[in-house]
Amino acid sequence: MSSMTSLGFGIDIGGSGIKGAVVDLDTGELATERIRIPTPQPATPDAVAATVAQLVSLAEWEGPVGITLPSVVLAQRALTAANIDPAWVDLDVHELFSSALPARDLTVLNDADAAGLAEATFGVTEARSGACILLTFGTGIGSAFLLEGELFPNTEIGHLLVDGKEAEHRASAAIKDNKGLSYAQWAKRVDKVLHEYERLFRPTAFIVGGGISRKHEKWVPLLTVSTPVIPAQLRNNAGIVGAAMAVAKQLRP
Ligand code: BGC
Numbered sequence: 001m002s003s004m005t006s007l008g009f010g011i012d013i014g015g016s017g018i019k020g021a022v023v024d025l026d027t028g029e030l031a032t033e034r035i036r037i038p039t040p041q042p043a044t045p046d047a048v049a050a051t052v053a054q055l056v057s058l059a060e061w062e063g064p065v066g067i068t069l070p071s072v073v074l075a076q077r078a079l080t081a082a083n084i085d086p087a088w089v090d091l092d093v094h095e096l097f098s099s100a101l102p103a104r105d106l107t108v109l110n111d112a113d114a115a116g117l118a119e120a121t122f123g124v125t126e127a128r129s130g131a132c133i134l135l136t137f138g139t140g141i142g143s144a145f146l147l148e149g150e151l152f153p154n155t156e157i158g159h160l161l162v163d164g165k166e167a168e169h170r171a172s173a174a175i176k177d178n179k180g181l182s183y184a185q186w187a188k189r190v191d192k193v194l195h196e197y198e199r200l201f202r203p204t205a206f207i208v209g210g211g212i213s214r215k216h217e218k219w220v221p222l223l224t225v226s227t228p229v230i231p232a233q234l235r236n237n238a239g240i241v242g243a244a245m246a247v248a249k250q251l252r253p
Contacts, residue, residue, distance in 0.1 A: 007023065008063070008064065011243055012068045020035050028245075064105035065104060066245070112134065112143050114243045116134045116144025119209065129149070131147050132147075133205075137209070138212075143156060167196070183219045
C-alpha cells in the first residue's frame with residue numbers, strides 16, 4: 001500500500017452478521033480482510049454497539065468509521081426497524097456508536113444507500129448517469145435513488161405496496177428461500193415489483209444487488225420491464241465500501 005493511499009473503515013450491520021474492513025477509498029477495494037462477527041441475538045442497540053467496538057478493535061483501526069443500518073436514518077437517528085429489533089426506533093444512533101467508539105468521526109446511514117454510493121463511484125457506469133434505482137435483494141428489499149450519481153437517501157421502496165402487499169414481502173431473496181421458490185418463480189415476483197416501480201418512477205436503469213445478484217443470469221433475463229436491469233458490480237462489500245465513503249465525505253443523512 002503506498003503512503004498516498006487514502007483509507008477508511010466501513011461496517012455493515014446485517015441481521016446475521018456484522019462485517020467490517022479497511023477500505024481503499026481511491027479504488028473502492030478492501031485493503032484488509034473482511035472481519036465478520038455474528039450479529040448478537042437479540043440485536044439490541046447496546047449489544048450491536050459493543051460488537052461494532054469489538055470489530056474495530058480487532059481491526060486495530062483508529063480513524064473514522066462509517067456504519068450502515070437496515071433502517072431509515074435521518075439526522076443520525078434511526079426511524080424504522082423493519083427487520084431489526086424494535087428498540088432501534090427513534091434512537092440517536094450517532095450517540096450510541098460514539099459512546100462505544102469515543103473520540104472519532106462517525107457516520108451512520110441506511111445500508112442500501114451505502115451500497116448505492118459505492119456503486120455510483122466504483123461500480124457500473126449506469127449508476128452514475130441518469131436517474132437510476134439501485135435495489136438490494138436480501139432479507140428485505142433496500143433501495144437507493146441516484147441522480148447523476150448523487151444520492152437521494154431513505155427511499156425505502158421495498159415497503160411500497162404492490163398489488164396490496166409490501167414489495168419486500170413478495171420478492172426479497174429471503175422470500176425465495178423461505179418458500180423454496182425456483183429462480184423462475186421468484187423472477188415473476190420480482191418482475192411484478194419492478195413493473196410497479198417502473199410505472200411510478202421511470203428510472204433510466206435498475207441496478208440489482210445483494211448476494212442473489214451473483215446468480216443474475218438465472219433471473220435477470222426472465223424480467224419483462226422495458227427499463228434496463230443491470231447487475232451491480234460491487235457485491236457483498238458494497239455496504240462496507242459505501243459506509244467508509246460516507247464518513248470520509250462527511251455525509252450524514
Ligand atoms: C429496510 C431498509 C433496508 C432494507 C435492506 C428494509 O426492510 O426497511 O431500511 O435498506 O430492508 O436491508
